Amino acid sequence: MAPPAAAAPPHTLTLAQLHHALANHRLSCTDIIRSALERIAAFDRTGPTLHAMITVNPDAMAEARDKDAHRGAALPPAHCVPVVLKDNIDTAELPTTGGSPLFVDWVPREDATVTARLRQAGAIILGKGNLDDFAAAVYGVSSLEGAMRNPYATERTVGGSSGGPATAVSAGYVPLAFGTDTGGSLRIPAAFTSVVTVRPTVGLVSRAGTMPRALTQDTPGPLGRTVADVATGLQLVAGVLPERGYAWHARHGSLHGKRIGIVRSGLSLFGEDDPGVLALLDRAAADLRRLGAAVVFLPAPDRDLLGGSSVITFEANRDMTGYLRAAGPDVPVRSFAELHASGAYTPYAKEAFDREIEVGPDGLESNVDYQQALRNRDSLREQTLDVMAHERLDAIGYASAMRPPEPIGVEQGGVFTRWSENTGFPAIGVPMGYTRSLPASLELLGRPFAEPLLFELAGAYERHTRHRVDPPL
Template structure:
């Protein structure tokens, strides 16, 4: 079947289915402040961070001018806290001008001179190169975009903000829990190169995935990753960044096609299969300058939720090495939680992004069906399949969604997204996003059985946090929930036919051409051989049972959810991402049926860290919204994340 015909079938399935940056200028820099003693106000932003680190005192009036001796003391505290040996010294005076502060900072930190473009800083002035340097290294910026206000005098608020930025500049780069923005800032400050970053990740992978601990999260490491990073370093110097993803290492689930590495679905049968083209989402990431660092293990062919495969073996949970990591995108989940890369891609047919995100204290987005292309993803059930981001923060997940969403002529389902994609999902990173929001709480999905109560207790506490952060929690009951969630997943129907189409597109290089040949090869996960045989026994999709599911399941679920949300004026619905935590390896894993709400409606959902059980196992809370309402999900999830900070790195992998 040619590609266009293949996607004609896919279309049929689809039819039925900042926080202010630390480097931002402070508004108080706009004018010379009054020296009058004002009432002490609560410090915010970088100034508040400095006070938290005890570089200053909140008892000082924000707008009072800082003396030279006090400024030196504040800066020296910051340098010492960052592990530096620098000593900041100024001549005694009752106040400090911005040009003198810039000269002091640039000189003491030995910043290389940089050009500046401020209208009120003549190039001939001795302090001009210092102004350029502190601006280039994001320590001190202008009062406005084009004016530095060199004669303006520093207040305590400004002094504290500068001290935090000095601290941030001096302290060594930390790989663990790094974010996309912290990476780019470190490169901006010449503390890091992309080549050096990749090497640090490769060293960490060698330590925790290939030696010692061996969480077994990855199948293939890109042999050209360092070479690609080196080229991206050169490109940045000569042309600048392509995007915020320039030089950023990403891990993708090994069912996304990569033209330079094997794409295996975790199966021995495909261990040497290298597709001709990248999957659309992979191609988009590369175009943005991202580095595909590695391919992650998965539950073979995405069949299950424990992440075991004949090629990759059993992946471990980095929070509890004797527990499952969730699945089927468990390799992506475990590797991002273990800080093997900045973020990753998973796929989700019935929960395969959100389950491992919950079990690994990650943010995972299941997009609306059609928001992002499925072209080049080994299919499980195209009626339900999506690919989406998994990251340690909502911000990084939103950046990945920006890069991967959009129309693709090879996936007709993406035509439905045209006109529904904002200029950037990062525009919805609103720390106050929960204020005034009405959040439906699916009470039936909060059971009190012994196995489920630990999760329920954490999610109930999360709902209280939502209310504390300004949201209104509205208890709801989903009509006919047992009927709606009782439908089977379509992976039992569609897999054989869609896999055979995928294999046909591999052409002459395909190691096998049909599911029958794969089964006969014996090169599959033994524990799911019978399940594969059952799927292979289907002779057609033109059965009444299949048609009934296609025609009624999605429509009934979607109509029920839309009416429920409209009747209660809801922005989103919340429930536990999984009803139970990660089970011990060797025991049965039950994640519940909550994840089917999104999969069976086609609506988007996001799982966000909600906390940990007393045993230290992560728990996630899931927000679900209407079709193509990812902006609302990101706004709500970001506000919740910033108001709770529940994510913690695994202590087993320091």
């Protein structure tokens, strides 16, 4: 009998294609992990020096050989999928550094829930991805590894704080990565590296074992090169699944008869809108119409309400202190106050920490400003749902950032991500093209737990536009 035909290079395959190649013995687990490690060796510290990784799992090849030696007839859903985790998600065999030298030798006692579910599904944790220190900034810079480089233009930022995982997917190290999002930390780097991500409804994915910023806003989420891969990633870790699974919705959705609201301006904190990104957003609106959706142009929510509904400054001290106190006797510091006093973080993180240390970990129930921020969140949710009901909308679309990635070291303007994080509503980001060869993303915001519908919309948009192209590595 002739040997099976060689598969395409592993780094080019989707999760479904990897699974099929493994099931049909066209690829071994060892082939997949070797390919991933070779990509990291070629691009992370040499060549374009992307600096996406903090730690590479030294046992990854041994795990792959063990899976090859003991595989059964039926493969688990994520058999041998190499995954990069943002280095604020706990792993019991690898350090969790938060991007800081203070934690460089600290290994948590147990896996985060996300990590444990990925292992149970057969995935191999290939390593830990770079991030802004303790996820406290969006510059794409850590104390441990410095600035991450954009695979589309290495003098440009990848954004943050989940810049390492996003870059690892974009550059083909892995087909799937996981980061966290408190204030845009999944969707900003996904937009800047031309990958797909979803910020799930808060509470859909467990935060247990993840370094927190603000638990009212925190959520882990997946990153991948396709909508279906991201849907599969969410399926592996979510606490609740739709009957057919998220991936089915990503593959079988349609825009025909749907109604999408588009917001063209007014969501960014600062920075002038880039005309190239605005042109891409207008093209996306035209694409949605061409694919059968009705498009309604909307004004942005009230700027003061949108800006006054973040609770990160209020909750960071309390929630990080709670995590550290539960982390065991070997954790380097035991409170946010000790972490702040250490100075073991970048100046970018210091900007946030200096504000957050002023709010003590106790007494938030009587903190007038915090309670007002919570009321603002309620009002923002109500107004958003009212607009969606009045206009009969299935989702609201906008650009994740109205400016392309800036040069490394330049403050990034035009970020549009606050609507999802300040309501807790889900949002999916999908590539919508390039301006001056730099990526941009369409973000779709939905009602709470509307992830299946968002995957249908984004999947249909992706299938019929095919805007994403691999970076020129």
